[in-house]
Amino acid sequence: MFGFLGPNGAGKTTTIGMLCTLVRPSGGAAYVAGHDIVGERDEVRRDIGLVFQDPTLDAYLTAEQNLRFHGELYGLPREAMNERIAQVLQMVDLADRKDDKVETFSGGMKPHRDHRSR
Known part of the structure; x- marks a missing residue:
């Protein structure tokens, strides 16, 4: 577990989004647990835990x-x-x-x- 701290606008949310495979990077490369975040999305998602800042429930779904x-x-x-x-x-x-x-x-x-x- 780790914390990701920095001033507003520093790119924390974007970086975490990329590392969690929710945002596609515009360039470069990153690996999580040895898996490429673009080419091995499923493997990355199996190896991470994520707690969203805001609730992620869709009220209109069951x-x-x-x-x-x-x-x-x-x-x-x-x-x-x-x-x-x-x-x-x-x-x-x-x-x-x-x-x-x-x-x-x-x-x-x-x-x-x-x-x-x-």
Whole structure:
């Protein structure tokens, strides 16, 4: 784990976006865990953990659809997808709400920017 600090406008967000394979670099090369961030995106995504600054839930999707989207984004094998989604929903006590749109969830059911307020 590491922190990435610097003044506003220094390129922190852009650099992290590139290292996480969410932003395509305009030049140069970078490697994460020995994997090229452009040519080996799936391998990079399997080797990293990422916590977004802002919540990344789509309010118009269901809980299950949000988890499926993120599973696909990070290259979770399709044959493992349903089992992993069920495990996560059970872990956060939302299995009975899997088909509900996230916009219907209370604030305590969603990730918060300031986790200290929980």
